[in-house]
Amino acid sequence: MKTPKSIEPLVRDGLVDEVIRPLKSGKEAAVYVVLSEGEIRCAKVYKDVNKRGFHKQALYQEGRKVRNSRQARAMEKNTRFGRKQQEEVWQNAEVDALYRLAAAGVRVPQPYNFVEGVLLMELVTDEHGNAAPRLNDLELSREQALEYHGLLIKEVVRMLCAGIVHGDLSEYNILVDANGPVIIDLPQAVDAAANNNAARMLERDVDNLADYFGRFAPELLTTQYGKEIWKLYESGDLTPQVELTGRFKGSTKVADVRSIMREIKDARDEALQRRYERED
Numbered sequence: 623m624k625t626p627k628s629i630e631p632l633v634r635d636g637l638v639d640e641v642i643r644p645l646k647s648g649k650e651a652a653v654y655v656v657l658s659e660g661e662i663r664c665a666k667v668y669k670d671v672n673k674r675g676f677h678k679q680a681l682y683q684e685g686r687k688v689r690n691s692r693q694a695r696a697m698e699k700n701t702r703f704g705r706k707q708q709e710e711v712w713q714n715a716e717v718d719a720l721y722r723l724a725a726a727g728v729r730v731p732q733p734y735n736f737v738e739g740v741l742l743m744e745l746v747t748d749e750h751g752n753a754a755p756r757l758n759d760l761e762l763s764r765e766q767a768l769e770y771h772g773l774l775i776k777e778v779v780r781m782l783c784a785g786i787v788h789g790d791l792s793e794y795n796i797l798v799d800a801n802g803p804v805i806i807d808l809p810q811a812v813d814a815a816a817n818n819n820a821a822r823m824l825e826r827d828v829d830n831l832a833d834y835f836g837r838f839a840p841e842l843l844t845t846q847y848g849k850e851i852w853k854l855y856e857s858g859d860l861t862p863q864v865e866l867t868g869r870f871k872g873s874t875k876v877a878d879v880r881s882i883m884r885e886i887k888d889a890r891d892e893a894l895q896r897r898y899e900r901e902d
Contacts, residue, residue: 628653629669632755638665638742645745645753650809655753658742663734666741717741719811720788721793726784727805727862728777749800757803758793767838771803774831775847778824780862781805782855787812788819791827793834815856821852847872 625633625641632638640657645664654665668710720733720743732744746754762770774796781788788811795807814820816867825848836843845868853870 625749626652626654626667628738628740629656629665632665632735632742635737637735637737641665645762650807655662655745656742658734662745662747664731664743666743668739668741668827670858678865704862715807716807717813722784723781723786723805723808728784729802731804731806746799746804746806748796748798754804755798756794756801757798760798762835762838762869764839767835767842769804770798771831771835771839771842774805775828775866776862777803777805777830778831778847779851779860779864779866782814782824782851783860783862785814787814787817787824824848824852824871859891 623641623643629638629641633641638656638658639660642655642657642662645653645655649669651666651668654667656663656665658665714736717733717736720729720741722728723730724732731746733741734744735742750753757770778788780793788805788808790807790810791805795805797804797806812820812823814824817823828848828851830843832845847866847868849870850866850868851860854864
């Protein structure tokens with residue numbers, strides 16, 4: 623097929639030998655099957671910033687690093703330059719997450735290169751060498767649902783141990799190859815330590831898994847892996863080898879608000895007293 627204009631720079635640089643066919647096209651990007659270094663891989667071409675919205679990005683961008691204050695101001699003001707920089711940060715988030723997660727042993731497509739808005743990475747295939755199906759396209763038995771759910775919960779834990787929360791995990795961005803689930807689509811991934819919404823996003827990711835697999839194994843609908851995982855993470859006890867129960871017991875201790883307010887008042891009074899002493 624004719625080489626898309628966006629992939630031409632990779633062809634010129636020798637990173638892509640041939641574009642074989644389109645694989646899929648979504649709101650964020652178009653994906654092509656390509657021949658690269660003698661291997662069948664895929665090229666994810668991010669769509670132009672003007673062709674898609676940023677209605678959800680503010681939630682995910684908290685804690686993401688920008689190059690300088692000019693870039694940050696432009697992004698805040700939503701200028702043309704700012705939108706371009708916002709797009710760059712959005713794309714880099716997925717690239718960085720893929721490299722970090724692949725290094726941590728998480729089942730994600732192996733990234734190979736990122737050039738001018740095109741991400742070159744592994745093509746995930748089924749046992750016959752065809753592009754692997756999405757989880758949503760499969761009909762599962764109860765046993766398969768329990769198995770895949772267990773594997774994905776372990777992947778969520780491994781991701782969090784690497785400091786990353788997917789942020790939009792569901793049956794629509796999980797592929798299933800011959801060895802089980804593979805997690806894809808990570809432009810909205812967040813830094814667990816830097817984003818104040820990370821706990822809520824993790825719990826939503828895990829709840830999405832329970833809701834989907836619960837169609838085939840209803841006992842999963844009452845599990846609380848998200849809360850359990852985050853509590854272990856906050857306490858510093860989360861490891862990839864942790865044994866989870868799916869149960870969570872929140873604290874029933876009632877906060878002593880009066881005592882807290884007294885401590886705040888005392889601290890304020892002490893600060894004022896020190897200020898008066900310095901002025902005297």
